[in-house]
Amino acid sequence: MIELDSSYDCLVIGAGHHGMILSSYLARSGLKVALLERRLMYGGGLATSEVTQPGFYHNLHSINHFEISNAPWFKDLGLDRRVKYITPRYEFGQAHLDGTALVFSRDLEETVANMARFSRKDAETFRKWNARAEEMTAKILMRERFAEPMSQAEREGLLSRTEIGREFLEICQRQPLDLVEELFENEHIRLLFLFKVSLFGTWLTDTMSKTSPMGSVVRAFDLQSGYQLCEGGSFNLARGLMESFIAAGGTYVPQAAIERIVVEGGRATGVELSDGRTIRANQAVVSTLNVHQTFEQLVGREQLPTTFSSKLDKFNYTDWTLFGVHFALNETPRFTAASFDPNIERCQKWSLGAETMEDLVSAFEDVKANRPPRIIQFGSGALSMIDPTQAPPGKHTTYAWHVMPYDPDLSGRDHESWKAEFSDQIIETFRKYCPNMTKDNILATHTYTAKEYYQELPNMHRGDIFMGTFSSDQVMYNHFGYRSPIPNLYYAGSGSHPGGGVSGGSGYIAAGLIAKDLDIKPWWTPYDARASLESLAS
Ligand SMILES: Cc1cc2nc3c(=O)[nH]c(=O)nc-3n(C[C@H](O)[C@H](O)[C@H](O)COP(=O)(O)OP(=O)(O)OC[C@H]3O[C@@H](n4cnc5c(N)ncnc54)[C@H](O)[C@@H]3O)c2cc1C
Numbered sequence: 001m002i003e004l005d006s007s008y009d010c011l012v013i014g015a016g017h018h019g020m021i022l023s024s025y026l027a028r029s030g031l032k033v034a035l036l037e038r039r040l041m042y043g044g045g046l047a048t049s050e051v052t053q054p055g056f057y058h059n060l061h062s063i064n065h066f067e068i069s070n071a072p073w074f075k076d077l078g079l080d081r082r083v084k085y086i087t088p089r090y091e092f093g094q095a096h097l098d099g100t101a102l103v104f105s106r107d108l109e110e111t112v113a114n115m116a117r118f119s120r121k122d123a124e125t126f127r128k129w130n131a132r133a134e135e136m137t138a139k140i141l142m143r144e145r146f147a148e149p150m151s152q153a154e155r156e157g158l159l160s161r162t163e164i165g166r167e168f169l170e171i172c173q174r175q176p177l178d179l180v181e182e183l184f185e186n187e188h189i190r191l192l193f194l195f196k197v198s199l200f201g202t203w204l205t206d207t208m209s210k211t212s213p214m215g216s217v218v219r220a221f222d223l224q225s226g227y228q229l230c231e232g233g234s235f236n237l238a239r240g241l242m243e244s245f246i247a248a249g250g251t252y253v254p255q256a257a258i259e260r261i262v263v264e265g266g267r268a269t270g271v272e273l274s275d276g277r278t279i280r281a282n283q284a285v286v287s288t289l290n291v292h293q294t295f296e297q298l299v300g301r302e303q304l305p306t307t308f309s310s311k312l313d314k315f316n317y318t319d320w321t322l323f324g325v326h327f328a329l330n331e332t333p334r335f336t337a338a339s340f341d342p343n344i345e346r347c348q349k350w351s352l353g354a355e356t357m358e359d360l361v362s363a364f365e366d367v368k369a370n371r372p373p374r375i376i377q378f379g380s381g382a383l384s385m386i387d388p389t390q391a392p393p394g395k396h397t398t399y400a401w402h403v404m405p406y407d408p409d410l411s412g413r414d415h416e417s418w419k420a421e422f423s424d425q426i427i428e429t430f431r432k433y434c435p436n437m438t439k440d441n442i443l444a445t446h447t448y449t450a451k452e453y454y455q456e457l458p459n460m461h462r463g464d465i466f467m468g469t470f471s472s473d474q475v476m477y478n479h480f481g482y483r484s485p486i487p488n489l490y491y492a493g494s495g496s497h498p499g500g501g502v503s504g505g506s507g508y509i510a511a512g513l514i515a516k517d518l519d520i521k522p523w524w525t526p527y528d529a530r531a532s533l534e535s536l537a538s
Pocket of ligand 1: 013014015016017018019036037038039041042043044045046060061062063064065066256258288289293322324453456457458459460465466493494500501502503
């Protein structure tokens with residue numbers, strides 16, 4: 001291990017994007033910061049590697065990054081000088097076995113025209129909802145995403161002062177499934193909206209039939225904010241963040257085997273490593289791991305008040321994971337449906353395999369019953385078409401993510417042979433939509449399941465990519481919280497608002513709170529949810 005000083009101002013645990021964002025803000029505030037990571041490689045869920053053949057860059061974890069280049073931390077940390085994000089014109093596409101395809105563009109008129117080929121009525125309904133949704137996203141959702149949540153009473157009080165706020169609150173009460181079924185008559189349109197609202201690549205069993213105070217359902221209807229691709233692969237965001245941290249004078253500590261967070265005199269004072277060394281933190285210890293790793297394993301229940309322990313007991317993880325297949329290709333997937341709409345071949349996110357609402361629900365039921373879904377349906381995307389640097393010149397990459405239980409009942413089959421067979425089933429389904437997904441065209445594949453990513457990232461509890469469900473009792477004013485009952489100990493991981501996924505939110509928000517607690521005048525202007533909601537009335 002690298003040589004370390006015996007004390008720092010702040011120790012940050014976990015060099016995923018949350019840890020790196022937080023560390024950069026603190027280091028740029030003049031604090032002496034060490035960022036401790038279990039693995040050799042930093043980045044966590046921002047991983048890109050040549051797992052199939054040289055020159056094919058596969059993003060093994062996150063691929064679709066929501067509106068990153070407009071995130072406050074991306075701007076504050078000057079990341080546009082180090083990292084490039086591509087905003088594709090065609091964000092979502094769904095091909096159908098009848099040879100048609102539905103494509104959502106960033107352009108309203110184009111999307112409305114595409115929808116009208118399936119249902120004029122639905123297209124007009126969408127147009128009406130879109131205008132309102134764009135405003136809600138810009139004025140409420142994106143502002144709250146990067147600010148410490150207010151109490152329910154205060155938030156609802158402020159929102160109910162204005163028409164847009166009241167409408168937003170009303171939408172928060174709606175279940176995505178019911179709303180989509182009520183608004184739209186066409187099955188294909190309903191399906192693509194559910195795919196869009198489910199965050200990425202798959203639907204979420206936790207949110208599809210429940211309400212969310214976050215109001216994420218609004219995102220089904222806006223077009224202006226959406227998913228982007230990190231040029232060259234997702235790891236480039238991690239690289240940019242690490243460069244920014246190092247440039248600010250921070251110390252990166254890879255292969256840190258942390259035994260425990262040291263609590264002395266009731267305060268967090270450092271961490272103890274497995275080689276017996278203790279590294280001191282004079283001002284703050286911050287964890288970006290999952291909440292149980294942090295408070296059960298590293299702190300210990302005996303140090304925690306019982307009310308906090310029962311909060312830990314109630315904290316839930318998702319019961320679905322992702323089964324991934326990464327492809328190195330000669331040709332990009334060519335769709336039969338391209339003769340209906342050629343832009344299907346340029347979408348960042350494809351929904352393939354679910355042709356009806358029953359198909360979608362069957363996958364939900366299979367996961368709940370702990371068996372591999374019987375109707376193959378997955379998320380994918382035209383990665384190297386949008387970003388040619390992710391493959392050698394003239395070659396291509398794509399992927400398939402399929403929803404899956406963590407440890408499905410395989411009726412005695414061994415895991416490896418089942419993995420190979422399930423990958424083949426995915427390829428077979430892919431070929432129904434893209435006849436060129438043949439053995440000749442597929443140069444190599446790499447199958448990557450929750451077993452692998454949980455081993456690499458033990459914070460992704462039993463394959464939960466979000467490290468906590470987005471259920472209403474765990475989001476917004478019910479989130480886990482950034483401050484802990486132990487002075488100087490903070491939590492800035494995915495269990496806190498705005499939750500999992502690559503948003504950077506909890507690292508960014510925690511930086512503002514820690515600066516405040518340490519009496520440091522922030523060099524940036526932290527987002528303030530109260531001010532944003534108050535300004536709705538002006
Ligand atoms: C297959 C897959 C696909 C995904 N797709 C998307 C997507 O398209 N879009 C999206 O937004 N999100 C996606 N995600 C989710 C996204 O990757 C995570 O939500 C995100 O990485 C969370 O960031 P984080 O910083 O909280 O945690 P992480 O990125 O997981 O970083 C945590 C870090 O802590 C380290 N660590 C763990 N234990 C210890 C320990 N004991 N001591 C020290 N360090 C430790 C880990 O090694 C890791 O580097 C996907 C995830 C997976 C697995």
